[in-house]
Amino acid sequence: xxxxxxxxxxxxxxxxxxxxxxxxxxxxxxxxxxxxxxxxxxxxxxxxxxxxx
Numbered sequence: 001x002x003x004x005x006x007x008x009x010x011x012x013x014x015x016x017x018x019x020x021x022x023x024x025x026x027x028x029x030x031x032x033x034x035x036x037x038x039x040x041x042x043x044x045x046x047x048x049x050x051x052x053x
Contacts, residue, residue: 001009
């Protein structure tokens with residue numbers, strides 16, 4: 001494998017990993033928002049009280 005081929009392969013690999021990270025960061029942000037929303041809802045509901053759907 002020559003240097004140019006190795007360079008291109010590593011660039012493609014790096015691009016793929018960055019794209020994967022971006023997708024994971026998006027999913028993590030959505031999970032964090034869902035957790036925060038549920039925690040806020042839970043703190044507004046008094047213990048023993050059931051939330052209406």
